[in-house]
Every structure is written in C-alpha cells, then in structure tokens.
Amino acid sequence: MPSTLPIADPAPADGLLPESVLDGVESRNFGVYLHVPFCRVRCGYCDFNTYTGDELRGAKRSDYAGQASAEVALAGSVLREAGLPEREVSTVFFGGGTPTMLPASDLAHMLAAVRDEWGLAAGAEVTTEANPDSVDADYLLALKEAGFTRVSFGMQSAVPSVLATLERTHDPERIPLVVACARDAGLDVSLDLIYGTPGETLDDWRRSLDQALAQEPDHLSAYSLIVEDGTKLARQIRRGEVAQPDDDDAADMYEVADATLEAAGYAWYEVSNWARGDEHASRHNLAYWQGHDWWGVGPGAHSHVGGVRWWNVKHPAAYAQRMAEGVSPGAGRETLDGAARQTERILLATRVRDELTTAELDDEGRAAIAPLIADDLLDGRAALAGRVRLTLRGRLLADAVVRRLLGD
Structure with a gap:
C-alpha cells in the first residue's frame, strides 16, 4: 500500500521540539491520543491506518500496550527537554482501528502510563472507541475502574442492508445491550452514525436516527460517507458494482438529522456533532478544532504542539522497531508559520x-x-x-x- 503521509521534513530521531512551541503555551490545554491500529476485518469504506491479523508482518498485538507506554515516556522526556511547563492531561482518547480488540487490561495499562507521566486533570475526559461486538458488561466495567469516563460506539446504522454495504459486522440489536452495559458501568455514551451509504434511503436514515435516540446517548456524531481513493468501496463504485453516493441525498439526510436531533433536545456544537448540553460535548475533539496541544501515540498517529505538527511511521512493525531501539517513531514533521x-x-x-x-x-x-x-x-x-x-x-x-x- 503506498504511503499517504504528508510530504514534509524528516522528524528528528530524538523528537526534540524547537523553542517556538513555548509561545502561548499557557493558553493551550494538553491531550493525548492513543491509536490502536488493529481490526478484525477491514471495512470497505475505511482508509484509516488499521491492520488485520494477516497484515501485521510480525508485529504482535500482545506487545502493543508496552510499546505505546514507551512512547508516552519518550513524549514526557521530549516535552520536558523543550522547556514546556508541567501540564496535566485534560483529555485522553483511544481511537483506531478498534481499541477494544485489545484486552481491557491493555487499555488500562496505557492509560496508567499517561497518568503516571503527566497526571490527569480533575474531571479529565477519557474516551475509547468501541465496536458493539467487541465489548461486554465485564469489559466496560473494567474500563470504568481503570479511569475511563466515556465510550463511543460505532453504531453507523440500524439497517442491516446499510451495515452490509459498509461491511460492518455487528448485529444492530447489540446496540441497546452494550449501551445498557455502559450505563450500568457508569460511562457516558456517544454513538457514531454514517449517512449517505449507497442504497440508503431517507426512511433507512430516519430509522437509524430513531433507534440511536431510543438509547438516549449523551452525544451523537453523524458523518457523511466519504469515498476515499484506494478503498474497496471506491473500487466497487469504479467498477459499477455499487452506486456513487449522491450529494443531494446526503444534504437531505443531514437536514433530517439536525431537525430530528434538535427536536429530541440535542444541540449541534460542531458541524457533525450534537450533544445533550455543553457538558457532553467531546472535549478531546474540540481541542483539535480549537488548536490545543496533543501528543498522538502509535503507528501513523499525528501530534501537534505549539504550531509544530508531526506524524509517526505507519506500520505496526516499523513502529515496534523504533520503540525497541528507543528512538522517536516520528516519520515527518512541519512547523506552521x-x-x-x-x-x-x-x-x-x-x-x-x-x-x-x-x-x-x-x-x-x-x-x-x-x-x-x-x-x-x-x-x-x-x-x-x-x-x-x-x-x-x-x-x-x-x-x-x-x-x-x-x-x-
């Protein structure tokens, strides 16, 4: 697979940052993103940096928590060397891939590394993404006990035919079950939906919205399907096997979503995101849009500190080698003027x-x-x-x- 990383300067092997990152640091919060690049299957529309078991080339999922924790320690050293003030972490987000393909103890291990290196601010938001078929009550309770506060379920649709086109493997009937388990564990709940899938009708979309709202989530995201070059879905459309998504249909679906969610008491706070009150907005994602600092841990993860942006090597095997050698996994970086x-x-x-x-x-x-x-x-x-x-x-x-x- 050809690299899709941006073209920029090589990242230094020691990861050291320029003095310019100190400018305005007092006005910026600090968050941590932990990328877990593993999936059981690759969905046809997905172009994220994820890998199924036969794509790992010797990298082991069982080693990953230790590797990510080593990058957390390296990050702490780099930030101290840059002279940045000690800042507790405001938000932590585990994304993927499917973070919950790893044992809950591995996610707890990585969160403990973040806590030990910087500390978590009072009321810190700690989120993991999860597939509905990758967690159960015990798993979610273990996350809560480890310090997680929030789970974001990849619901995508309530309609089996739409899920089949997206190649999502979960049963939509699991959504109420896992949401109930998350609630019982004391976790806030977000649901992610996708609209504009080829063949999806307005009635299909209304059904998905209604079933999502029936779970009374704290937060809901609705993203228009984007057909990315290089994906299986793009190839299917090019061969005429699947219809090209229609922009007008997608606009109609967005308008239906906004009206439906507003009527149910949800307010938009970002183009694709709605919440039941400001306290339930995703503070981690807001930090991206507001230009705060974050360190991205893991293969292909992106980071930003004080106008300096960098990204890690993409493949888990290359990442594992860098961490074993004790050098930065950074592949390239740029300093924004x-x-x-x-x-x-x-x-x-x-x-x-x-x-x-x-x-x-x-x-x-x-x-x-x-x-x-x-x-x-x-x-x-x-x-x-x-x-x-x-x-x-x-x-x-x-x-x-x-x-x-x-x-x-």
Missing part, C-alpha cells in the same frame, strides 16, 4: 458553534460577513455579537464559507 496557523484556525474554528470571533478575521474576511449573512450561510445575530456561527445551510456549505472568509 503565522499565516498557516491563521488559515488553519479559521478552517477549523468555523466548524464549531461560536468558536471563531469576527475580530480574528482580516479586513477581507470581515468584509465577507455581510454577504454570507445575506446568502443565509452565517447567523446575523451571532455576527452582531462578534461571533461566526454557521446557519444550517452554512453547515452544508462549510468549506465554501471558509474560502470566502479567507478571501479565496
């Missing part, structure tokens, strides 16, 4: 409700506000209060809004 950071700030913050202020825009961006309001893409009342808030139509055309705010 002021203009790039400003562009990225507008690109990401515009997606978040009321995150971007009009004062952060340049003259050209501020001049675009009134026309965007006239086109029903930005909320006029929010603009009067100095905030950039997308309307429903604006959320559907968020990329176009960003281009106009940037003067492109």
Whole structure:
C-alpha cells in the first residue's frame, strides 16, 4: 500500500521540539491520543491506518500496550527537554482501528502510563472507541475502574442492508445491550452514525436516527460517507458494482438529522456533532478544532504542539522497531508559520458553534460577513455579537464559507 503521509521534513530521531512551541503555551490545554491500529476485518469504506491479523508482518498485538507506554515516556522526556511547563492531561482518547480488540487490561495499562507521566486533570475526559461486538458488561466495567469516563460506539446504522454495504459486522440489536452495559458501568455514551451509504434511503436514515435516540446517548456524531481513493468501496463504485453516493441525498439526510436531533433536545456544537448540553460535548475533539496541544501515540498517529505538527511511521512493525531501539517513531514533521496557523484556525474554528470571533478575521474576511449573512450561510445575530456561527445551510456549505472568509 503506498504511503499517504504528508510530504514534509524528516522528524528528528530524538523528537526534540524547537523553542517556538513555548509561545502561548499557557493558553493551550494538553491531550493525548492513543491509536490502536488493529481490526478484525477491514471495512470497505475505511482508509484509516488499521491492520488485520494477516497484515501485521510480525508485529504482535500482545506487545502493543508496552510499546505505546514507551512512547508516552519518550513524549514526557521530549516535552520536558523543550522547556514546556508541567501540564496535566485534560483529555485522553483511544481511537483506531478498534481499541477494544485489545484486552481491557491493555487499555488500562496505557492509560496508567499517561497518568503516571503527566497526571490527569480533575474531571479529565477519557474516551475509547468501541465496536458493539467487541465489548461486554465485564469489559466496560473494567474500563470504568481503570479511569475511563466515556465510550463511543460505532453504531453507523440500524439497517442491516446499510451495515452490509459498509461491511460492518455487528448485529444492530447489540446496540441497546452494550449501551445498557455502559450505563450500568457508569460511562457516558456517544454513538457514531454514517449517512449517505449507497442504497440508503431517507426512511433507512430516519430509522437509524430513531433507534440511536431510543438509547438516549449523551452525544451523537453523524458523518457523511466519504469515498476515499484506494478503498474497496471506491473500487466497487469504479467498477459499477455499487452506486456513487449522491450529494443531494446526503444534504437531505443531514437536514433530517439536525431537525430530528434538535427536536429530541440535542444541540449541534460542531458541524457533525450534537450533544445533550455543553457538558457532553467531546472535549478531546474540540481541542483539535480549537488548536490545543496533543501528543498522538502509535503507528501513523499525528501530534501537534505549539504550531509544530508531526506524524509517526505507519506500520505496526516499523513502529515496534523504533520503540525497541528507543528512538522517536516520528516519520515527518512541519512547523506552521503565522499565516498557516491563521488559515488553519479559521478552517477549523468555523466548524464549531461560536468558536471563531469576527475580530480574528482580516479586513477581507470581515468584509465577507455581510454577504454570507445575506446568502443565509452565517447567523446575523451571532455576527452582531462578534461571533461566526454557521446557519444550517452554512453547515452544508462549510468549506465554501471558509474560502470566502479567507478571501479565496
């Protein structure tokens, strides 16, 4: 498989960071992302950095918790060497892949490494993604006892034919069971949905929304299916075996989702995310959109500290070798200049409700506000209060809004 990592400078073997990362550090929180790159099967639409058992080339899942914990220790050393102040971790997120393919004790081991290296802030959010068929009551209780606070289930759809097209293997009837187990364990619950799957109807989508809401999750994500080059789904579409997703259908589904979720008491806080109150918003994901610092642990994981961004070698075997040698697993990195950071700030913050202020825009961006309001893409009342808030139509055309705010 060809590399899809960005083109940039090589990452130094010691991982050391430039002095520039100290600028403005007092205004940035610190989070940790732990990538678990293992899956039982590869879903046809997925282009994430994940590996099934026959793709590991000698890497062992049983060794992974120790390798990730070694990177946590290296991260602590690198941040101290850079002169960054000691910061407790505000959020921890285990993503994948399927983190819950590992024993709960392995996830607990990795979380303990983070806690031992930096400490967890009071009320820290600790999340793991989970497939509905990869956990049970005992597993979820073990996570809670280890310090996890939140689980995000990959529900995707309640319709078997849609799940089959996506090549998701779980039984939709497991969703109520695992949500109940998570609740009994004392964990907050998020459900992830995908819409716009080839062959999915509006009635299918309404059924998925209704069944998701019946579980009364604290948080719900709804992502439009993106057909990525190199995936099995892309090849199926190219050969005419599966229909190309329709953008107009996807827009209709988004509008149905927003209306349905709002009626059920959920408010959007980011283009693809809704929560039952601000306290249930994903603070870890917000940290990405708000430009805070995070260290990404694991194969292919991305990190960002003070405008320096880097990414690790992709394959678990290469990652294991780096960790055995005691050197940074970083493959490449880039340092963003002021203009790039400003562009990225507008690109990401515009997606978040009321995150971007009009004062952060340049003259050209501020001049675009009134026309965007006239086109029903930005909320006029929010603009009067100095905030950039997308309307429903604006959320559907968020990329176009960003281009106009940037003067492109």
